[in-house]
Every structure is written in structure tokens, then in C-alpha cells.
Amino acid sequence: MLFSRPIAGIEWDGLLSVSPQYRWFLEAPLDSDQSGSHPSLVVRAEIQGEWNNDADMVHFIPFWRLDGADENRTHGDIRTASWTHIGEGWETVVGISKVFWGVTESQHLVDIVNQTDLVENPDAEEKLGQPMLNLTLFRSWGTLDLLLLGKFRERTFPGREGRLRPAIPVEERLSVVDRHALNADFAMRWSQHIGDWDLAMSHFSGTSREPNLVATETSSGDPVLQPIYPLINQSGLELQVTKAEWLWKLEAIHRHGGGQDHTASVFGFEYTRFGVFDSASDLGLIAEYNYDNRGEDSATGLGDDLFLAVRWRANDVADTQLLVGSMLGLDSDGDFFILEGSGRVGDNSRLSVDGRFFVHSAKDDAFFDLRKDSFLQIGIAFYF
Amino acid sequence: MKAQIWVLGLALALIAGSAQATREEEGRRIALEMDRVESGYGDYRASVEMTLRDRKGRESRRYMRFLTKETHGDGDKSIVVFKQPRDIKGVTALTYSHKTDPDDQWLYLPKLRRVKRISSANQSGPFVGSEFAYEDIGSQEPEKYTYRYLDQGVHEDNPCHLIERFPVNPDSGYSKQVVWVEVERMIPWRIDYYDRKGELLKTLKNSGYQLYQQRFWRPDRKEMVNYQAGKSTLIEYSDYAFSTNLSDQDLSVSALKRSR
Numbered sequence: 312m313l314f315s316r317p318i319a320g321i322e323w324d325g326l327l328s329v330s331p332q333y334r335w336f337l338e339a340p341l342d343s344d345q346s347g348s349h350p351s352l353v354v355r356a357e358i359q360g361e362w363n364n365d366a367d368m369v370h371f372i373p374f375w376r377l378d379g380a381d382e383n384r385t386h387g388d389i390r391t392a393s394w395t396h397i398g399e400g401w402e403t404v405v406g407i408s409k410v411f412w413g414v415t416e417s418q419h420l421v422d423i424v425n426q427t428d429l430v431e432n433p434d435a436e437e438k439l440g441q442p443m444l445n446l447t448l449f450r451s452w453g454t455l456d457l458l459l460l461g462k463f464r465e466r467t468f469p470g471r472e473g474r475l476r477p478a479i480p481v482e483e484r485l486s487v488v489d490r491h492a493l494n495a496d497f498a499m500r501w502s503q504h505i506g507d508w509d510l511a512m513s514h515f516s517g518t519s520r521e522p523n524l525v526a527t528e529t530s531s532g533d534p535v536l537q538p539i540y541p542l543i544n545q546s547g548l549e550l551q552v553t554k555a556e557w558l559w560k561l562e563a564i565h566r567h568g569g570g571q572d573h574t575a576s577v578f579g580f581e582y583t584r585f586g587v588f589d590s591a592s593d594l595g596l597i598a599e600y601n602y603d604n605r606g607e608d609s610a611t612g613l614g615d616d617l618f619l620a621v622r623w624r625a626n627d628v629a630d631t632q633l634l635v636g637s638m639l640g641l642d643s644d645g646d647f648f649i650l651e652g653s654g655r656v657g658d659n660s661r662l663s664v665d666g667r668f669f670v671h672s673a674k675d676d677a678f679f680d681l682r683k684d685s686f687l688q689i690g691i692a693f694y695f
Numbered sequence: 696m697k698a699q700i701w702v703l704g705l706a707l708a709l710i711a712g713s714a715q716a717t718r719e720e721e722g723r724r725i726a727l728e729m730d731r732v733e734s735g736y737g738d739y740r741a742s743v744e745m746t747l748r749d750r751k752g753r754e755s756r757r758y759m760r761f762l763t764k765e766t767h768g769d770g771d772k773s774i775v776v777f778k779q780p781r782d783i784k785g786v787t788a789l790t791y792s793h794k795t796d797p798d799d800q801w802l803y804l805p806k807l808r809r810v811k812r813i814s815s816a817n818q819s820g821p822f823v824g825s826e827f828a829y830e831d832i833g834s835q836e837p838e839k840y841t842y843r844y845l846d847q848g849v850h851e852d853n854p855c856h857l858i859e860r861f862p863v864n865p866d867s868g869y870s871k872q873v874v875w876v877e878v879e880r881m882i883p884w885r886i887d888y889y890d891r892k893g894e895l896l897k898t899l900k901n902s903g904y905q906l907y908q909q910r911f912w913r914p915d916r917k918e919m920v921n922y923q924a925g926k927s928t929l930i931e932y933s934d935y936a937f938s939t940n941l942s943d944q945d946l947s948v949s950a951l952k953r954s955r
Contacts, residue, residue: 326784357785368953395953400944411808436807449944504799504948509812555797555816555866585817586868593820628747628755628824630783658755661782694781 326357332690336474337668338683346380346472353692355390368395370408372440376431381473383483384430390440402447407440410458412500412513413562414551415577417599417618417638418611420562421547423515424498426464433475433667433681434649435611439464453503460496463488463518466538478680481524482535489542490518502549511549519543519569521610541569556583560599575603575611579618595622597636606642612677615642620649629654645669645676650687659694722842722858725876730837732881736911738764738941742934747825750925755780757823763834764941770794771834772946777823787951790815792834795863803951810951819868826897826919826928828868831888839863845873850884853877869896880904882912890923897921908937 317323330353340347358371372391378384393406410424424441431437442461447454465486469476491497496517503510522538529535545566552559563576579599587594597620606614620636631654639646650666665688672682745757758778763771770792777786785805792798798815818830840860848857855875862869870893875885883901890896903915917930944950 326781328781397944397953399942402949409808411810413809414812447949449947449949454947454949502948504812506799551812553799553812553814556814558812558814583814583817585820585866591821593817626821626824628749630824655780655782659779659781692782694784 321360321362324359324361327695328355328692329353329695330355330690330692332688334474334686334688336683337685337687340474341478341680341683342471344471345474345476349379351379351384352377366397368397369393370395381430381470383468383470383473386430386467388428388439390438392440400449402449404443404445404447407442408445409438409440410443410445410456412511412547412549414509414549414560415562415579415599416560416581416597416620417579417601417636418577418613420564420575420577421511421513421549423513423520423545423547424458424460426466426520428467430467430469430473439467453501456498456500456502458498458500460498460517461494463490463494463496463540465540466520466522468538474684474686475681477524477536479526479534479536481538482527482529483538485527485529485535486522486538486540488518488540491516491542500547507553509549509551509553511547513547513549515543515545515547517542519545519566523569523610543568556585557581558583571605573603573605573609575601575605575609577601577613581622583622591626593622593624593626595624596620597622601638609677613638614677616640625654629656631655640676640678643673643676645672645678647678647681656691661692661694663690663692664688665690718844719842721844722860723837725844725856725858725881726837726840726842726860726874729874729876729881729883730835733911734765736765736908737938738762739935739937740939740941741932741936744931744933745823745825746929746931748927748929757825762941762946764943764946766791770798770836772943773834774946774951789946789948789951790833792836794836794838797864798833801948801951808952810948816866818864818866826921826924826926827930830862830864830867830869831899831919840872847878848875850875850877853884854879855884880912894923896923905935907935911937 332351335348353376355374360369370391370393374390375387376385389407391408393404393408395404411422413419413422425438427435428437428439429435441464444459446457465483468481468483471480498515500511500513518540522540524536525539527535527537543566545564548563550561558581561578565574577599581595581597583593583595585593599618601613601616601618603609603614617639618636620634622634625631633652635650637646637648648668653661653663656662666686668685669678669681672679741761743759743761747755760776763773765771773790775788777783787803789801790798800813800815802811802813819828822829822832840862843859845857845859848855855877858874858876860872860874869888870891871889873887874883876883882904886899887895888897897919899917899919901914901917904912905915906912913935915932918927920927
């Protein structure tokens with residue numbers, strides 16, 4: 312708690328985190344322009360104010376990264392700057408905000424409202440703030456979200472000096488963005504839970520968050536990839552059935568537009584054994600199958616891939632946890648392994664170790680360009 | 696006179712024969728009475744400070760906010776918002792407890808703004824690394840146990856009923872619990888927890904009972920001592936507020952994202 316006190320009738324609360332990180336790349340880069348191992352620093356603040364008996368709230372979350380190698384990765388963003396009002400049976404959010412949709416672990420297929428801040432993490436979990444007007448209605452038949460999305464945010468890509476990028480770098484200055492006449496996107500989602508079932512259906516109409524990357528040249532003749540963001544319509548389905556230690560999950564999308572129709576899904580389970588090894592710790596097994604009818608050409612590279620992971624939680628005072636997993640390409644010879652571990656150090660900091668290891672990359676595989684980019688990252692977040 | 700002796704004899708025989716049933720009924724009666732005295736508050740909010748003490752006496756603290764709403768005919772709905780340690784600040788858990796069915800549970804992860812439905816089968820696991828298991832923190836619906844009246848006893852000058860209760864849920868970490876219920880106010884002072892092997896595992900002692908709304912007795916402190924691990928956890932409550940008009944919308948899956 313940076314501070315927590317009422318000022319002018321508003322209850323303020325804050326949090327600041329400062330996280331130095333270091334990434335070791337295990338091999339020399341593919342392209343001599345690309346950097347080697349290097350440090351990075353992330354600063355993130357959160358300020359929240361509540362008034363009117365908690366019926367009104369403001370949130371402000373600025374974010375900033377200073378990267379030791381890639382100028383594209385050195386960037387700042389307003390993750391959130393919004394006002395929330397809670398009425399009887401409805402809520403509104405106005406401003407820059409973030410919305411998450413989905414249930415699965417290996418990829419977030421249905422999640423489309425916010426653009427991916429890809430330079431942050433190749434797992435695409437970090438998102439850019441999105442200007443929006445969000446109305447939520449609470450009814451007996453479920454929860455309905457209606458969203459009007461303003462300014463389009465382009466995806467961030469590693470620069471020429473950055474790692475974890477295509478062999479030909481993406482040139483963001485050449486990007487082409489197709490917009491609706493109103494310069495806005497529309498989205499809606501219905502969600503409901505009935506006993507063990509959590510179900511949601513969504514629809515999005517607007518500019519695709521996922522660009523098509525087209526090979527071209529700059530005016531000086533350098534080969535680059537040009538991001539083209541087409542207008543699309545995308546329908547999504549999310550389902551989770553929770554049966555004691557078993558979580559059964561499904562996400563599926565159908566996308567129309569951008570020159571082709573496509574269907575993709577991810578489904579599987581998470582099974583957890585509680586209190587293993589005669590201790591308080593839990594051991595979970597995650598298995599998810601990723602399908603995309605575009606195959607290896609899909610932007611995610613997950614056309615026919617099986618994700619297998621083991622998650623361990625110590626349930627100790629330090630909240631120690633570890634996830635070791637692999638994404639196995641079934642249709643092509645390309646696998647990668649992931650490692651995510653963290654634990655609290657002292658009262659208010661958290662140490663984390665992350666890794667991604669690309670192995671057996673064949674030429675036809677979507678991750679072929681990343682074959683020299685295996686890395687191990689260590690970071691510590693200090694909270695104030 | 697002879698008839699009266701007959702009746703008395705018959706009654707005694709019946710009592711002796713059904714002593715087992717009577718003890719179970721008496722245990723259950725006390726549990727229901729304890730629940731009746733505790734219920735009817737509508738909703739409440741409270742701040743909680745948790746102090747975890749390890750074998751060497753080292754301490755670590757957690758701060759959280761509890762919101763609970765009673766539901767007619769079913770278990771409570773409750774929200775726990777974590778405030779400290781700061782690395783989990785804003786993490787929020789929502790539980791819809793049920794009388795006999797497994798509870799429904801969701802977790803909100805503020806960094807991803809993600810709401811996750813989680814398994815509630817982890818009844819015996821530790822709550823945030825403390826000596827309180829999830830099942831100790833959760834709503835204590837009378838239907839979650841079977842009962843047996845044990846004895847009478849005294850806890851710090853308060854005459855108590857001692858009742859045994861046996862968890863119905865096979866995921867429970869306990870074979871039984873012994874609850875010390877004050878005879879006068881029907882409030883629990885102490886619970887002894889026995890592990891699955893039947894060994895004494897932990898003791899919970901409540902203290903500093905305060906009266907709210909001239910009707911509801913709530914302890915200021917709950918201390919759980921784990922004999923087997925040599926560790927303890929102290930929970931201290933503050934800022935209790937009853938009947939705060941919490942709505943079902945305030946305890947909905949969508950409301951988790953507000954992260955108070």
C-alpha cells in the first residue's frame with residue numbers, strides 16, 4: 312500500500328512495483344543485429360479511488376519498461392485510466408481499461424478486446440490499454456457485456472535489435488489498418504454459470520487484433536514484414552465444467568474477414584491432486600489441444616499442437632509455485648518448453664524465474680525463426 | 696403406583712436403548728442452535744489481520760477484507776479481497792457455499808484481469824499458507840457435519856457443551872472435531888481438530904467476543920495452534936459492519952473485477 316486514506320471524500324489506495332529483470336539467451340542470435348543477454352526494468356503503479364459508498368471508482372495504471380537492448384521494448388503505456396459506476400443491475404466503465412475473456416491456459420483464443428503487448432512476453436498475455444465504453448447488465452438469464460471500443464491499438468513487435476521476432480523484422484511504420492466507418496469496434500459477451508458449468512458466448516466486429524504479416528521492402532530496399540489489420544467478425548465460445556479436481560475447458564472461435572474464414576479451438580483439462588507427497592502442496596496436470604484450420608500458417612503458430620504441463624504449488628508462507636510445460640507440434644517438427652516459477656521473498660517482494668526453450672525446430676515449423684532464442688529470465692518485483 | 700413404576704422402568708429402558716440416538720440428536724440440536732444464534736445478520740463486512748508464526752517464532756502478516764451475505768435456503772456467499780502481502784494485493788476469492796453440494800469458487804487475478812473458476816475440492820489445503828484450512832475459513836453450515844453430544848466442560852470460566860462433529864465431505868482433512876459451545880449464549884469458544892488418523896492436530900481458541908447490533912456475538916481474535924507442525928496463526932478482526940446492504944450483484948462473478 313503506497314497510501315490508503317480518504318482525501319476529499321474519496322478513499323484512495325495505491326500500489327507501486329519496480330521490477331528489475333535479466334534475460335539470458337542461451338545461444339548467439341540468428342541475425343547479428345540482434346542483441347545478446349541484457350537487463351530490463353519495469354515500473355508499474357496502480358491508483359484507485361472510491362466514493363459515493365463505493366458506487367463510483369476511478370482506476371489509473373501507468374506502465375513503463377526500460378529495455379537494455381531493444382528500443383521497441385522500451386515503452387510506456389496507460390494500462391488503465393477509467394471511471395466505473397455501479398447501478399442497480401448494471402455497471403459502466405468509461406475510459407482506458409482491460410477486459411479478459413477465456414478459460415484455457417495454453418493460449419487465449421477468445422480474448423480479443425485488448426491488443427497484445429507482444430514485446431513484453433512471447434506468451435501474449437500482456438495487453439495494451441484499450442479506450443472503451445463498457446456497459447454490463449446483470450439479469451437472471453446471465454450477464455451481458457456491451458462494448459464500444461475506441462482508438463485502435465497496433466500490436467507491439469520486437470525491433471531489429473530485439474530477440475523473439477521473425478527472421479525478417481516487422482516494420483510498424485508500414486502498417487495498414489482497416490477501420491469501421493465510425494472508427495470504432497463493437498463487442499458483446501453473454502456469460503452465465505449454472506452449477507458446475509461456466510459458459511460464455513461473444514461476438515466482435517471491428518479491426519482484427521492479429522495482423523497479417525506480409526513480406527515487403529522498405530524504401531531503402533531492406534526486407535521487412537508489413538502488418539495489415541483487416542476488418543473482421545469473430546464469434547467466440549467459452550466453456551468450463553468444474554467437477555471436483557477436474558476442470559474441463561473449451562474455447563473456440565470462428566473468424567470471418569481478412570480474405571479468409573477460419574476456425575480455431577483449444578480444449579483440454581486441468582486435474583489437480585491436493586496434498587501430495589504427504590505435504591500441503593498441490594500438483595496439477597494440464598493437457599490442452601490447440602487446433603487452427605490454417606495449420607502452421609496461423610498467426611499463433613498453434614495449428615495442431617498439444618500443450619502438456621505440470622503445475623506445483625507449495626501452499627507455503629512464500630506462496631512458492633512452479634509450472635513446467637511443453638507445446639508439442641503434432642503436424643510439424645517443432646516443440647518448445649516453458650518454465651514459470653515464483654515465490655515471495657521477505658514481506659513485499661516476489662522473485663520469479665521464467666524460461667522458454669525452443670527445440671527440434673524444423674524449417675516448416677512456425678517457431679523455426681525462434682530456434683536461437685531460448686532464454687532464461689530472472690526477475691524480482693519490489694512492491695511499495 | 697405399580698403402573699407408574701412400570702412406566703418409569705419402560706422409560707429408563709427406552710432412554711438406555713436409544714442413548715446413542717439421543718446423543719446424536721442432542722449434538723445436532725446444539726449445532727442447529729449455534730447456527731440459529733449466529734444467523735440472521737443479512738450481511739457483514741470486516742477487516743482481517745492474519746499473523747502466521749512458524750516453529751522458530753518468525754512472523755509474517757496478511758491483511759484482507761471479508762464480505763459475506765446470507766442466502767435464503769442455501770449457504771453464504773462471500774468475498775475475500777487480499778490487501779497484503781502486496782504481491783497478491785487485489786487477488787479476490789468468491790465462494791458460494793452450499794449446504795451439501797461442493798462449494799462454487801472463483802479467483803480473480805488482477806494483473807491479467809482474469810476470473811478463474813477453481814476447484815473447491817481443496818478443503819484440507821492451507822489458506823494463504825496459514826494454519827487455517829479452507830474448510831476452517833469457509834461457511835460452517837450445520838449440514839456439513841454429523842454430530843454427537845460428548846460432555847460438559849468449562850472453558851475459561853464459561854460452562855460449555857462439548858460436541859463432536861464428523862465431516863460429511865470425504866475431502867475433509869479431519870476425522871472429527873470437538874466444539875466447545877458456551878451453554879448460555881451458544882457461541883463456540885474452542886475447536887479441537889483431529890486428523891484423518893484420529894490424532895489431535897490443531898486447536899482453535901476464540902476470544903474477545905463483542906456484541907453487534909444487540910444480537911450477534913463475534914470474536915475479535917481466533918488463534919489456531921497446530922501441535923504437529925509447531926506453528927500457529929492468529930486472526931484479528933476489526934471494522935465489523937453488519938447489514939451493509941450488500942446485493943447479489945456485489946457478490947457476483949463480474950463484481951470480482953472491481954477489486955476493492
